[in-house]
Amino acid sequence: MSAGKRSNEPIVWILFGMGGFLVAFFLPVHVLFYGLLFPAGMVHAPSYQQTLALVRHPLARVYLFALLTFCFFHAAHRMRSTMLDVLNLRHLNTVIAFLCYGGALVGTVFTVWLLMTV
Amino acid sequence: MPQYTQYQPKEHRPKMSAYWYLDNWHYLRYALRESSSFFVAYFCVLTLVQLAALGTNATRYARFEAFMAHPAMIIVNAIALAFFLLHAITWFNLVPRVMMRQILARPTPDIISSAPNYLVWFGATIILALFITGVL
Amino acid sequence: MSDTIILEVARFNPEDGGEPSYQSFEVPLRPDWMVLDGLNHIKDQLDGSLAFRWSCRMGICGSCGMMVNGVPTLTCETLLMNYAPGPVRVAPLDHFPVVKDLVVDLDDFLAKLQKVRPWVVRKDDFKPAREFMQSPAQLEAFHQFSLCINCTLCYAACPVSGLDPDFIGPAAIALAHRYNLDSRDQGIEDRLDIVSQHEGIWDCTVVGECSVVCPKHVDPSLAIQQFKLTATKEWFKSFLLPRGKH
Numbered sequence: 001m002s003a004g005k006r007s008n009e010p011i012v013w014i015l016f017g018m019g020g021f022l023v024a025f026f027l028p029v030h031v032l033f034y035g036l037l038f039p040a041g042m043v044h045a046p047s048y049q050q051t052l053a054l055v056r057h058p059l060a061r062v063y064l065f066a067l068l069t070f071c072f073f074h075a076a077h078r079m080r081s082t083m084l085d086v087l088n089l090r091h092l093n094t095v096i097a098f099l100c101y102g103g104a105l106v107g108t109v110f111t112v113w114l115l116m117t118v
Numbered sequence: 119m120p121q122y123t124q125y126q127p128k129e130h131r132p133k134m135s136a137y138w139y140l141d142n143w144h145y146l147r148y149a150l151r152e153s154s155s156f157f158v159a160y161f162c163v164l165t166l167v168q169l170a171a172l173g174t175n176a177t178r179y180a181r182f183e184a185f186m187a188h189p190a191m192i193i194v195n196a197i198a199l200a201f202f203l204l205h206a207i208t209w210f211n212l213v214p215r216v217m218m219r220q221i222l223a224r225p226t227p228d229i230i231s232s233a234p235n236y237l238v239w240f241g242a243t244i245i246l247a248l249f250i251t252g253v254l
Numbered sequence: 255m256s257d258t259i260i261l262e263v264a265r266f267n268p269e270d271g272g273e274p275s276y277q278s279f280e281v282p283l284r285p286d287w288m289v290l291d292g293l294n295h296i297k298d299q300l301d302g303s304l305a306f307r308w309s310c311r312m313g314i315c316g317s318c319g320m321m322v323n324g325v326p327t328l329t330c331e332t333l334l335m336n337y338a339p340g341p342v343r344v345a346p347l348d349h350f351p352v353v354k355d356l357v358v359d360l361d362d363f364l365a366k367l368q369k370v371r372p373w374v375v376r377k378d379d380f381k382p383a384r385e386f387m388q389s390p391a392q393l394e395a396f397h398q399f400s401l402c403i404n405c406t407l408c409y410a411a412c413p414v415s416g417l418d419p420d421f422i423g424p425a426a427i428a429l430a431h432r433y434n435l436d437s438r439d440q441g442i443e444d445r446l447d448i449v450s451q452h453e454g455i456w457d458c459t460v461v462g463e464c465s466v467v468c469p470k471h472v473d474p475s476l477a478i479q480q481f482k483l484t485a486t487k488e489w490f491k492s493f494l495l496p497r498g499k500h
């Protein structure tokens with residue numbers, strides 16, 4: 001390889017990195033309550049009205065926007081590299097990158113739409 | 119091509135196993151760590167579904183809650199939690215160390231770079247738990 | 255405990271057209287013997303045709319790296335005793351073409367190493383009248399990354415270097431980083447042109463095994479992640495100030 005074009009990977013890498021912190025700090029407690037303790041009845045779940053009021057709070061909307069967007073890009077970047085390295089699908093690099101980052105963009109659009117309409 | 123291979127063309131080029139990540143525990147741990155991303159994507163989509171149900175009406179949200187209470191969903195979510203914890207621990211042990219080294223330009227003990235993250239993690243978990251359960 | 259151990263040694267002879275295979279040798283198991291001493295015993299007493307590299311016998315020349323029971327290892331500083339009662343499998347380093355038996359072809363690695371300019375690059379015509387002073391802190395910034403002995407164990411440990419033969423790889427990037435961090439050096443732009451391509455740092459997905467096997471505690475994985483931070487900073491700089499050269 002000779003001196004050539006520098007990669008544009010920093011843009012997705014920085015999104016991946018921010019998302020990595022958000023996944024680590026915040027997702028465990030989310031899945032713990034919404035995915036385990038509430039459905040299993042181990043902790044009493046707040047009512048529909050209470051939950052709705054919670055996500056309608058402006059700060060909650062900002063928080064959920066940042067959380068979901070960065071987590072989508074974090075997942076996209078890592079799913080791509082997992083498919084390239086672990087599943088050894090390097091020959092499909094372009095398709096995989098398109099699907100992963102494209103999926104994250106779609107997720108972002110849905111996030112914005114749902115947070116504005118909820 | 120190095121010149122001498124003209125006369126020595128028969129180097130052996132071993133093929134890498136397609137299941138290389140089963141070769142040792144470190145590789146397997148890496149493969150599991152990276153697989154956490156599939157569960158992150160899954161859970162983000164699930165949260166969007168939840169938001170959509172919330173935004174529709176109480177009946178739809180009740181249906182969503184019933185769906186979440188299905189034993190299969192609880193098992194999947196328990197697995198997701200395990201993957202998130204694996205991600206969190208590997209992340210806190212690695213990334214802050216790199217950032218610290220970059221900032222201070224000298225080696226620092228891992229505990230100094232990692233410990234603050236565990237504290238923030240603990241605090242954030244408590245605060246979010248209070249909001250989520252409706253105490254605050 | 256028995257006083258011999260079985261070494262299963264990988265054999266490959268390009269001239270007989272054969273496939274690689276393993277051959278077992280029984281060698282004495284002495285408390286002070288390294289794996290390399292076992293191999294030398296084979297070469298001297300049992301089969302003179304066995305090919306392998308070594309030189310210093312003290313972990314500094316970096317030529318005696320092999321896969322020992324599947325782990326990239328410097329054979330001159332690893333006790334045979336650690337593997338008792340055996341058998342011990344000795345194979346050439348993973349991810350390299352094999353020339354003969356335990357000898358691998360390092361040309362590709364050496365070419366990559368040269369590309370990252372692992373030496374002090376000056377852009378001015380700086381002619382020091384006396385030695386270039388460096389503070390202890392300036393030395394500490396790169397010292398750890400300067401300890402590399404080019405043993406290539408990290409390449410054998412790195413699955414990405416096996417999956418993508420174009421990946422520049424741990425040691426070369428760590429050395430590029432070492433010179434970027436050197437207060438005498440001005441070559442960072444040249445190195446970014448090479449190392450910030452996809453086959454440079456961006457190919458790395460932080461398996462981290464390079465840092466586990468490195469006998470000199472260079473921590474190439476750390477160097478690569480730091481390099482990613484630097485490259486990202488430079489990328490945003492050239493994005494916001496596109497008039498800068500590059």
Ligand code: SF4
Pocket residue numbers: 401402403404405406407408409424425428464467468469470471472473474
């Ligand atoms: S970084 Fe470590 S393992 Fe890699 S070549 Fe240098 S000394 Fe060997």
Ligand code: FES
Pocket residue numbers: 308309310311312313314315316317318319328329330331
């Ligand atoms: S013989 Fe020199 S490092 Fe082992």
